[in-house]
Amino acid sequence: MQSSPFLLTLIGLLLALWTVAAGWIMIRASTRVQAAEGTKRAVRRLSRMIEDSPAIPLLVRADGRIEAPDRLAGWLGLDAVPQYLSELAPSGAGGLSEDQLEQLTTRVRRTQKTAAPFQMTVKPRGSKRALALRGSLADPNVSPSGAALVWVFDLTESEEEVAALREETARAREDFGALVGLIEAAPMPMWFRSPQMQLRLVNTAYVAAVGAQSPDEVVARQIELIETVDGVSAAEVAQQAGERRKPIERIVSATIKGARRTMRVTDLPLIGEGIAGYAVDIEEMEEQAREFRAFREAQRSMLDQLSIGVAQFDSRRRMTFANQPFHRVFALPPGIVNDRTSFEQMLMVARENGRIPEVRDFPAWRAELGEWFLSDETQDEAWPLPDSTHLRIVAQPMPDGGLVMIAEDRTEQLALSATRDTLLRTRTATFDNLFEALAVFAPDGHLELWNRGFTGVWGLDPEALDGHPMAEDLLEAIAQQLADPKQVATINLVIRSATLDRKKKQGNVQLSDGRTLDFASVPLPDGNGLLTVLDVTASRQAEEALRERNRALEEADAVMTRFLANMSYEFRTPLTSIGGFAELLTSGVAGELTPQARDYAEAISLSVGKLTEQVENVLDLSQSEAGLMPLSKQKLDLLPLITQVVRKREGAIVDAGLTLDLRGDPGKKVEADPQQIRRAIAHLLDNAIAATARDGKITVELRQNRAGTKITLSDNGRGMTQHELARALEGIRPTRDGKGIERRQGLGIPLARHLIEAHGGTLEIHTRKGVGTSATITLP
Incomplete structure (x- = not known):
């Protein structure tokens, strides 16, 4: 199919x-x-x-049964999770405490009934664990019967962190309180600005500085401590610090409690917070800085006046100061200080100018000198320079790392020291060869210096003085040589007078061997005393002989005075008698004379007059030299007196063929003996007539000035040599054996001088051979 x-x-x-x-x-x-x-x-x-998960769920049913992971048992310190809530607090170790369980049970039931959540913290027994419980009504899908769901969190670490945070918070609160107290107690004004640069907080010093009543007043009135400088206010400066996010520090002047003070103001930005500020009073520091600058300038000015060189180097070995002597000693150029020349460069310049010693290794030598900056001790050196200058260098390290270098030219001092040594040797040789015995004693009494004659004159052993014995020990040895040992106190007194009393004193002592010593003390400029001793035995013997001779001369002077007084009578009386008898014979009182007899009588009268004048001259001169010239002063008009003297010699002037010019103002008067002044002028005029040749001229001038009255007799005669003038002024003088009188020239000039000097005047004779002679008599 x-x-x-x-x-x-x-x-x-x-x-x-x-x-x-x-x-x-x-x-x-x-x-x-x-x-x-x-x-x-x-x-x-x-x-x-x-x-x-960090949280463990705990389901608590309405009947008290619980469901939870086994991990919860470990948190609670239990072996296993119990079936009921009430078993979370067992009788053994672990679990919750009764109080914690009661609180948990109460809160769980309230949540089951009201659906209100809860939170609590528990700590299991015997454990350091901290558990946070957060409970709420469980979702019906989880448990439809109204169970409570509790989440358990382990807050052990969080609790520790919270505890640490609490501790830090408490410490921060304490630190903040201390900081606030410190700010309030701070002596300097401090403040805080908001981000809008408004003052929000000030301390007590700020309030006192602006003279407000309280900090609230300062904040309310926005009282600024710092004034506007160059158009920029304090708030604007703070804003600049906030924009730069760097502190701004400045030095300004502000009025603090009514006085202007120098302040160092600092604005410190606090990121996100505002600007903090504080002001430090640096007025005293500025004053000290000014004083320091003034002191430094004064010090440097003073150093410039010193004869020694001084230079200063800073810690970087740069020259910051050098006075003029330092420049001169090292031949430095003028701008070396302004160039901040280093120490090594300065040595190099000095070396180029030949002002440092000749050294074989200059770099090593310079490096060795550089160690002066690192040394803790002062360095002292001698620098022989090539030009035979000797410098003494002193290097003094400074605390700041610098160095002060002192250069002293000691060439002259060394030369003086050598000269001083030579002088000391010369002094020693001079002392030892002086005729006087010398010894120098210190103020404390010890023998400091002596010559060889000192030991010989006191008969001391030279070796005994080698130890510089004290004066007391030396005087004990000298006392043994004195005729009277107690006289040693006189020597001690003389030594103390020179060393302690600072006075000269002298004395003399007799030694046991018959010698006589004169001693004297002289205070020396160095505080010592010089004792000089001289053997005056021979001079004392000669002095004694002179005293004996002086006594004999005084006796002879007395005999001469008596002789002059007697001769004044014995000479004048016979001459007066002879002259009188001759005048009687001439007048015919004894009968009429033959012309030849009359001539003899007149000759006798003329000879008697001349003899009388010579006798008076001799007697007056003798009395003047013996200080026995009798004066009978009275007020005299000199011009008439001089005229009389000239008139008496008018015949002699005419016979000599001379002219005489007498000049002078009348009214010149002096206090003098008219007879003696007349004789003095007459003697000088007679000498002028005798010394002037025929047709000569004699001038007699009388004038008066502040020095006194002057009579000047001048001629243009033959004049004299200085030897002839000296012999004329001597007149007569004693013979060499002192037993007679020797005649030198005429007695006129010496007698005139004695007569004028007896009136307190002077006789000055100026003569020139072949020109003439001028004699000036000055009377007070």
């Missing part, structure tokens, strides 16, 4: 449908299998996530 095509088609469709249905069923089954596998994997994943 043949199959119908329709049937075949229908069969094919059915098979196709079956195949499709089978395929769909297989695909659906496979999908469900995959979904089931996925669900299982999701369940396992969720279970694993719950196991590894």
